[in-house]
Amino acid sequence: IPLAVKTRDKAREKGDLVQGRFLDTYSNLTLKTLSMLGWTRRFCPQAHFMAKVDDDVLFNPSALLHFLNKSRNPYEQGDLYLGRVHLHVAPDRDPDSKHYLPSGAYPPSVFPDYCSGTAYVLSRSALLKISLAASASPLSTPLPPEDVFVGLCARAAGVMPSHCPLFSGGPSVPYGRCCYQAMVSIHHIPPRDMLHYWADVHSPPPCSWLNVRASLGICKVRAMLGTALGLEQGL
Template identity: 90%
Template structure:
């Protein structure tokens, strides 16, 4: 999903590459918004509207950031174990953030003044790095978004989706196989089981994807042990990072 902006108009070569990619792969959607970080909410609204209109046959939609390694087979395995993939019902699945307070710092990256959002905490919402919506949840959230007044500045896109989900009566569901914050150190068995891993550069995505999918599947015990080790290493990495920052 891309928008419009100077980065396209000022680089004819890039614009040509985008057209060629769309023709060859059919995997690009361009919306009518300026493609900037502050407009990520508009980008997501465009994506939801497009999926609502053009994907009536899809039972689920996954929204994934471009710095996330996404594992569809692990997601399908999780859905098959946890529910009937074709049953009706709302699903808003990802890494759920609880009781997050708005950023009131004018210099903050996600600054949101009280005039734009008065409450002291956001409703629970799924991390925007990657989340999954069932068809019914997509319809309800998209319709709630289209009827919602857009404040200035806009809330972060994942927060806005969470606000629309609450308005639509759709509750977020937490899944530990989604990573939504700190990077998860590489482990082949761990990455086989994870649905999404944040902060993965493109070159490493190619390497990890090949290693995970060409190698033989890990055993259940190997996956459990690797997931636990990856979690501990991620927590230690976060703690050390905070200490170094102090």
């Protein structure tokens, strides 16, 4: 059965698909994000926050709300662009790379700081400002990576990214129940593991504060060791 027919049938059955008028390719992820921002701005005026999450990311809304409640009033007015912030990243000038961005499309030697596209959160006010900046921004060819583009629009709109260490944006974080209970997002998780981890993390009893802190430290060390041994790229 052609993919378009399957998609149409699923949309009719569930009523929860939003489609854009472009090919669903890696190079068009920026267009997909623009569609997401525009749709949310138009149809979700009551939403205080929007989370953009990749499909290979285990996302924990309860951990996000816990972090927001500890760090700020989650319903206060203000700009929030939250995730794992990448600092001083240089454009990829390799023509053979899927991240290739020639100097003609983006002349500066570094990007503005931006949140990893694996998962980030925007408050309503930040979403409106970034969406409007994106609408006014000329689209280069090729397009910048989608998370870089959001960072560029955020800079143009005067919205600064906020780093949260509970977002993972690099290698796999080895599973630990208490660690995953505290993390907001974990990258590189297969669908089958997501179901297993989600059930285990949300089963009683909850981890104590001490177990969470210890488990987070162990997970981070194991992830860094994996990077040092060449098992993963970046953290």
